[in-house]
Amino acid sequence: MFMEFHEGSNNSMVTEFVLTGSNNSMVTDFVLTGSNNSMVTEFVLTDSSNSMVTEFVLTGSNNSMVTEFVLTGSNNSMVTEFVLTGSNNSMVTEFVLTGFSRRPDLQMFLFLTFFFVYLISTWGNMGIIFLVFNKIQFHTPMYFFISNLSLIDFIYSSNIAPKMLAGLLLGHNTISYTGCATQLFFFCGLGSTECILFAVMAYDRYVAICNPLNYNLVMQQKTCLLLMGGAYSSGFLHSTIEVCLTFHLSFCASNILHHFACDFPPLLSISCTDTTINESVLFVLSSCVTMPSVLVILGSYISILSAILKINGTEGRQKAFSTCASHIIAVTLLYTTVLYVYLSPKSSTSRDNVNIATVFYTVVLPMLNPLIYSLRNKDIKSAAKTMLQRKLRCIP
Structure with a gap:
């Protein structure tokens, strides 16, 4: 299993996180910590069998942005949560509806x-x-x-x-x-x-x-x-x-809605x-x-x-x-x-x-x-x- 971890302070930019694993690999947390203008444009998970990622977390203070999450896998790969946490000008351009994804x-x-x-x-x-x-x-x-x-x-x-x-x-x-x-x-x-x-x-x-x-x-x-x-x-x-x-409201805590449609309770629950x-x-x-x-x-x-x-x-x-x-x-x-x-x-x-x-x-x-x-x-x-x-x- 290979994992890259990046930490920065000023105007740092991380363009990609990559995890490559083969059998039964599990990653429970990705963390990016930055202060000014940090940007993550892509998360990529590549695996072959039974790998699981339970959480992605981005923590930043100013102008943090996540534009894309990507999961590529073959058998039983699962991502249960993406979380974006920030304080000022965090931007969520889309929401992920989990719906009935727990029962594939x-x-x-x-x-x-x-x-x-x-x-x-x-x-x-x-x-x-x-x-x-x-x-x-x-x-x-x-x-x-x-x-x-x-x-x-x-x-x-x-x-x-x-x-x-x-x-x-x-x-x-x-x-x-x-x-x-x-x-x-x-x-x-x-x-x-x-x-x-x-x-x-x-x-x-x-x-x-x-x-x-x-x-x-x-x-x-x-x-x-x-x-x-x-x-x-x-x-x-x-x-x-x-x-x-x-x-x-500002939606910087997460872009995950545990629902199959947009509704008030799940939206209020992810507001920061x-x-x-x-x-x-x-x-x-x-x-x-x-x-x-x-x-x-x-x-x-x-x-x-x-x-x-x-x-x-x-x-x-x-x-x-x-x-x-x-x-x-x-x-x-x-x-x-x-x-x-x-x-x-x-x-x-x-x-x-x-x-x-x-x-x-x-x-x-x-x-x-x-x-x-x-x-x-x-x-x-x-x-x-x-x-x-x-x-x-x-x-x-």
């Missing part, structure tokens, strides 16, 4: 699973949007909100899934600084909008069941557009504030500046989005349940409850996984569980929502069946 034996299985989930999600959500806008029978407030939910879910999953699939199949686990900010902007904005939209949909069902005679008067087209405009505006205003605050204000703002703004939404949903369904119990006859109760069942299932799945992700303890064991839960509400749930709403809705099932039959007749 499952990479192909996970790729195929998430690929088909994403295909079904895309087909289902785009199908509902097409039906709602092309069938006059679906030009009602309830279906208008459902079509917006499908649009959000389609963009939401498309913001996360392609990058995750590329990482699983090709091993492209890096994301640029700008790409990370963009992904996080849509991730937060669409997630916040969906939380508010569920509250709007609960209010719509409340008016339909508890005040049916005035439903058309209350839920006019103008009202529906204002409610949706408010949901999108609030969601993306929240996202803009959070993303701007987050990317004003104080994140107290960010965490406080994140908590306050997230609470401002979720708490009113939860209160509206609970208040609406308590009133709906009370109204259903007053209905005479089992058939009438079942019909009233069936219009709400799909929404209740979707809301329960979303809030259960979101609460688990953001309230679970920070540990290496829970990190994997959090990744799985995040996959569920960013990739799997957008697939389930169109299935939940279509399978429990006779009108959508009938329209979809009719459209499919017409398409099949056109095939020679």
Whole structure:
């Protein structure tokens, strides 16, 4: 085994670290210590069998920069962490998403699973949007909100899934600084909008069941557009504030995100500046989005349940409850996984569980929502069946 170690003080430049080993070689730490304008442009590991590097560390004070990490190996080579530590003007130009890299034996299985989930999600959500806008029978407030939910879910999953699939199949686990900010902007904005939209949909069902005679008067087209405009505006205003605050931080502690997508907790954990204000703002703004939404949903369904119990006859109760069942299932799945992700303890064991839960509400749930709403809705099932039959007749 051969290892070079460099140490410098003023304007030192190290262009390459090289490790060459043959069997079962292990290096646990590379360290560069410098004071002014130190630069490392490349780390290279070349090996033949079972070599492991557990950590690269760069420590500097001014203008330290790492531009590239390279690992070349043949069998079972593993790098578990790259760490860059500096104080002034340290620059991170990209982030490394570890995702599910701890289980290389499952990479192909996970790729195929998430690929088909994403295909079904895309087909289902785009199908509902097409039906709602092309069938006059679906030009009602309830279906208008459902079509917006499908649009959000389609963009939401498309913001996360392609990058995750590329990482699983090709091993492209890096994301640029700008790409990370963009992904996080849509991730937060669409997630916040969906939380508010569920509250709007609960209010719509409340008016339909508890005040049916005035439903058309209350839920006019103008009202529906204002409610949706408010949901999108609030969601993306929240996202803009959070993303701007987050990317004003200095990321010099590391460029490793133990996640398959850019999210606030992993980004805050690698910042080398104080994140107290960010965490406080994140908590306050997230609470401002979720708490009113939860209160509206609970208040609406308590009133709906009370109204259903007053209905005479089992058939009438079942019909009233069936219009709400799909929404209740979707809301329960979303809030259960979101609460688990953001309230679970920070540990290496829970990190994997959090990744799985995040996959569920960013990739799997957008697939389930169109299935939940279509399978429990006779009108959508009938329209979809009719459209499919017409398409099949056109095939020679």
